[in-house]
Amino acid sequence: MLDIRTDSDGFKVAELAAVAGGRVVISDYGVEYGTDIGSVSVVNSHGLGGNEWIRNVDDIERHVKDIEGTRWLSAEEKRVCILFLRSIAE
Numbered sequence: 289m290l291d292i293r294t295d296s297d298g299f300k301v302a303e304l305a306a307v308a309g310g311r312v313v314i315s316d317y318g319v320e321y322g323t324d325i326g327s328v329s330v331v332n333s334h335g336l337g338g339n340e341w342i343r344n345v346d347d348i349e350r351h352v353k354d355i356e357g358t359r360w361l362s363a364e365e366k367r368v369c370i371l372f373l374r375s376i377a378e
Contacts, residue, residue, distance in 0.1 A: 289304070290368040291305075299315050302314045306361055306365055308333060308361070308362075310331050310332040310334075311329075312329070312355070314328050315328075324341045326376050327340065328355075330355075340354075342373075345377045348374060348377050355370055355373065
């Protein structure tokens with residue numbers, strides 16, 4: 289299940305604790321933030337992964353493809369992460 293909240297800086301953050309272990313955290317800074325509009329952190333159950341910035345709206349599809357290619361996320365977990373990612377562009 290995707291847990292969506294607002295952090296102490298006022299940014300929307302979606303966090304998914306995957307059934308297979310690991311987690312995905314997607315932050316939405318807002319289009320008006322400036323340098324970056326968000327970030328995506330993906331870490332599997334072994335602690336492997338990393339954090340990448342969402343530089344602009346066009347960059348979102350690259351992150352969608354990364355989520356789609358993740359083998360340890362279920363289809364439903366991928367779907368909710370992708371929906372949140374695409375909502376950043378709205």
